Amino acid sequence: MMSDMLSQEEIDALLNGTASTENSEQTEHKPQVEDFLTSMERDTLGEIGNISFGSSATALSTLLSQKVEITTPEVGIIERQRLKDEFPHPYVAIQVKYTEGFSGTNVLVIKQADAAIIADLMLGGTGENPEQELGDIHLSAVQEAMNQMMGSAATSMSTVFSKRIDISPPNVSLLNIMEGEGTENLPEQDLLVKVSFRLMIGNLIDSKIMQIVPLTFAKSLVSELINENASSESSIQETAAAQEATLVQEIKVEAEQQTQTQQEQNVQPAVFTNFETASPQLEMKNLDMLLDIPLQVTVELGRTTKTVKEILEMGPGSIIELDKLAGEPVDILVNNQLIAIGEVVVIDENFGVRVTDIVSKKDRLKKLN
Structure with a gap:
């Protein structure tokens, strides 16, 4: 008869096994x-x-x-x-x-x-x-x-x-x-x-x-x-497309009016200078009208590409690795157009850039166009 009874160890084992099963089911x-x-x-x-x-x-x-x-x-x-x-x-x-x-x-x-x-x-x-x-x-x-x-x-x-x-x-x-x-x-x-x-x-x-x-x-x-961001982007694109279409239409109408006026008055169309074949004296004469216009000069140390998640995870102390090596020349841009190459220098307590290479004058005129 005693052999049919469970020992305390067997009872504990059964209870622990039940608890483990319940915990595993919950997990x-x-x-x-x-x-x-x-x-x-x-x-x-x-x-x-x-x-x-x-x-x-x-x-x-x-x-x-x-x-x-x-x-x-x-x-x-x-x-x-x-x-x-x-x-x-x-x-x-x-x-x-x-x-x-x-x-x-x-x-x-x-x-x-x-x-x-x-x-x-x-x-x-x-x-x-x-x-x-x-x-x-x-x-x-x-x-x-x-x-x-x-x-x-x-x-x-x-x-x-x-x-x-x-x-x-x-x-x-x-x-x-x-x-x-x-x-x-x-x-x-x-x-x-x-x-x-x-x-x-x-x-x-x-x-x-x-x-x-x-x-x-x-x-x-x-x-x-x-959806709000997508709608805003779509609205911007639609507005830009509508403005472009309106501008094209206005240019077309204006061109037709000018053509009609020229035909009535028998006026010869204006001939514009080609910068590629213009002489240096003529180029400087054309540029005299533009010399006082301020331009934005930017020095680009380097670039990289990040995902939206990586941008959101940035915080104070984050380091962004760029695509240029230390000491490598930097790009000098005017109105976001590459104009020259230079190296970083220190002038008193400020940073500066020494121009080491510059694109041709013809290429610069093209970029200003």
């Missing part, structure tokens, strides 16, 4: 951001966050009289049913609804301890020993700080999307998902996009502030921004 079903957002969509959402929260950091810094930094965001996907895994501790949720420009909601989530420091600073404290229990007055202070942040972010987004964007006053509530508190202010959609920023306020806070939006709303932002 397998955990959504990955690349399954729902392309690399371009993630970069676009990150750039929108960079621009909007960059201005928000300035507004918050002025409000708190502290240095505020909000760093480059990270974009991820979370399921609503797994919010307790993403936010296991007490947080403060700030819900904002768009009243103009967009139709959707945006929720900011910060740790309750960070909210307490912000509230203490808003109420005239130092932020070093804030009250951890947030009362109505503390939540009101946090609400005003977030209102200033989101208002500044909406202004920046208006510039990005080329239209007026306005928001409702933020709704602030305590968020404790483990106890089911405050979840009513979170988006109801099953799939949510989480954009996490590193938030640093003086020496008081080095934490995260997270932006939660529905996946459908995030995709609509990306789509509208891309």
Whole structure:
């Protein structure tokens, strides 16, 4: 009879095996951001966050009289049913609804301890020993700080999307998902996009502030921004084509009028000098009328080609490698036309360029044409 009973080791092994199976199933079903957002969509959402929260950091810094930094965001996907895994501790949720420009909601989530420091600073404290229990007055202070942040972010987004964007006053509530508190202010959609920023306020806070939006709303932002850029480019091309067609038509009409006038008055057409066969004296005579016109002189150290992603990833301290070797001659351009070759020199405390080679006079006249 004793042989039919399981030992404690066998019971533990069975329990561990079950837990491992459950953990593996959870891992397998955990959504990955690349399954729902392309690399371009993630970069676009990150750039929108960079621009909007960059201005928000300035507004918050002025409000708190502290240095505020909000760093480059990270974009991820979370399921609503797994919010307790993403936010296991007490947080403060700030819900904002768009009243103009967009139709959707945006929720900011910060740790309750960070909210307490912000509230203490808003109420005239130092932020070093804030009250951890947030009362109505503390939540009101946090609400005003977030209102200033989101208002500044909406202004920046208006510039990005080329239209007026306005928001409702933020709704602030305590968020404790483990106890089911405050979840009513979170988006109801099953799939949510989480954009996490590193938030640093003086020496008081080095934490995260997270932006939660529905996946459908995030995709609509990306789509509208891309379509807006495409429409602007198409509009510019269409305008340029229309202007070109109008100019061609005007030239054609003017040429016909001149031809008709010449025929009526029996006037010989003007003969213009060919620069390729003109004598030096005649060339200088023709150039006398142009000698006082200012031209833009540019010295080109080198060139390179970068992708949009590489440009967006640039920051202070980034190094751009050019297509020329150190000490190699530089190009001297006049009105974006290559005129001469030179080498870089130092004159007192300023840079200069010594001309080492120059294109022929005939080629220069062609480039000025």
